[in-house]
Amino acid sequence: MAVGISYVTLGAKDFDAGLTFYDRVLAAIGWSRFAVHGAFAGYGPGGDGAGQTVWLCSPFDGGEASFGNGTMLAFGADTRAEVDAFHAAAMAAGATDEGAPGPRPQYTPDWYAAYLRDPTGNKLAIVCTARQETSA
Amino acid sequence: MKAMVSYITIGANDIDQAVAFYDAVRGALGNQRVWQQGTWAGYGPEGDDHGVILICAPFNEEPARPGNGVMVGLHAENPAQVDAFHAAALANGGACEGPPGPREAYGEGYYLAYVRDPTGNKLSAFYRPV
Numbered sequence: 330m331a332v333g334i335s336y337v338t339l340g341a342k343d344f345d346a347g348l349t350f351y352d353r354v355l356a357a358i359g360w361s362r363f364a365v366h367g368a369f370a371g372y373g374p375g376g377d378g379a380g381q382t383v384w385l386c387s388p389f390d391g392g393e394a395s396f397g398n399g400t401m402l403a404f405g406a407d408t409r410a411e412v413d414a415f416h417a418a419a420m421a422a423g424a425t426d427e428g429a430p431g432p433r434p435q436y437t438p439d440w441y442a443a444y445l446r447d448p449t450g451n452k453l454a455i456v457c458t459a460r461q462e463t464s465a
Numbered sequence: 466m467k468a469m470v471s472y473i474t475i476g477a478n479d480i481d482q483a484v485a486f487y488d489a490v491r492g493a494l495g496n497q498r499v500w501q502q503g504t505w506a507g508y509g510p511e512g513d514d515h516g517v518i519l520i521c522a523p524f525n526e527e528p529a530r531p532g533n534g535v536m537v538g539l540h541a542e543n544p545a546q547v548d549a550f551h552a553a554a555l556a557n558g559g560a561c562e563g564p565p566g567p568r569e570a571y572g573e574g575y576y577l578a579y580v581r582d583p584t585g586n587k588l589s590a591f592y593r594p595v
Contacts, residue, residue, distance in 0.1 A: 332510045333496045333517050333540055334470055335591045340534015374469060381470050388534035397532030397586060399476015399523035405469050437515075451532065456471050 337402055338384045340394025342449045344368050346423075347385045350448055353422045355383075357415040358406055358455070396450035403454035409441045415455040416443035423448045430455075473537055474519045475586050476529025480504045482558060482583050483520045489553040490580075491518065494539055494546055494590060531585040541592040544576040550590035551578035558583040565590075 341347030348370055352362060355372050363378045364371040368387035371378060383402070388394050406412045413430045420426060428444030436442075442456040477483035484506050488498055491508045499516050500507045507516025518537070523529050541547045548565045555561060563579035571577075574594040581587050 332513070333491075333494065333508070334473065334537060335540040336538035337470065337473060338534060338536040338538070340532060383470065386534050390533065392533055394534040395530075395532050397476055397530055397535050398525070398527055399474060399521055399529040399584075400532050400535055400586070401474040403471040403473065405471035449534075451535070454471070458471075 334381060336382045336384060338369075338386050339402065339447070339451045340388045340396075340449060341385050341447075342394045344370075344385070344387050346448055350419075350422045350424070351383075351385055354415060354419045354424075354447075355404075357418045358404055358411050360404075394449050396446070396452065401444075401452040401454055403442075403456050406455050406457040408459065409457050409461075412441055412443050412455045412457050416445060419445045419447075419453070425450075427452060470517075472515065472517045472519055474521050475537065475582070475584075476523050476531075477504075477520050477582075477584050478522070478529045479583070480506065480520065480522065486554070486557040486559060486582050487518070487520055489557040490539075490550050490559070490582075490588070493549040493553045494541055529584050531581070531587065536579075536587040536589060538589045538591045541576075541590045544592055547576050547578050547590040547592050551580060554580040554582070554588070562587060563589075 360372050361376045370385045371382050373382040416430045424445040430443035433440040444454050496508050499509045504522035506520045508518040509516040551565045560581045565578035568575045568577045576592040579589045
């Protein structure tokens with residue numbers, strides 16, 4: 330758990346398209362949308378806004394949404410299957426691939442992750458660090 | 466436990482300047498720098514060797530740039546931490562995007578402050594009564 334982060338907002342160039350994208354993709358890790366306040370939509374793991382949340386928004390300044398270079402939001406997955414499902418759901422919903430699901434032992438021995446960009450260009454990661462049994 | 470946000474990276478064009486800024490603002494909120502390697506630095510609670518806020522030069526080697534609509538809301542334990550966060554940010558190259566104070570429009574007892582880091586990335590410190 331990312332102790333210290335309460336919430337993260339991401340901008341959407343097309344808010345309605347963004348809702349469709351995140352509804353589908355975050356369902357792969359058991360998250361759901363719990364609130365829409367104007368052009369802010371809140372997603373969280375409990376479906377009630379408790380704990381950490383991610384908000385999709387039209388930017389506060391009224392300008393067009395853009396993605397940050399160097400900015401990447403990494404979601405945690407409980408299993409490697411969730412990483413695969415998250416990436417597959419994203420690709421089916423209009424994402425751009427930035428790295429297929431697979432091990433990245435150069436980061437940590439059990440690191441299994443996929444990388445992608447949402448329709449606005451925001452870079453996302455989905456990461457499982459659960460310890461794997463050694464196979465024969 | 467359900468899956469959570471694992472971490473977030475924030476781009477920086479000058480890692481030394483960024484580390485000075487994030488040392489101060491994360492310190493105000495009770496986190497610390499847990500590692501630094503080249504143009505990357507990780508911040509987290511004590512005992513977390515990966516970190517939850519990672520400051521980095523972008524992977525694609527192009528200049529770091531803030532996203533419009535992107536903001537990281539950092540957890541504060543009390544309003545005094547929000548005040549300290551904001552003061553630390555402004556003293557270390559940050560810019561004010563909203564002074565510390567109640568934000569009752571968002572929720573009862575909510576108390577926030579908003580800043581931008583030296584690269585322009587927007588942050589808030591967020592307190593709400595438990």
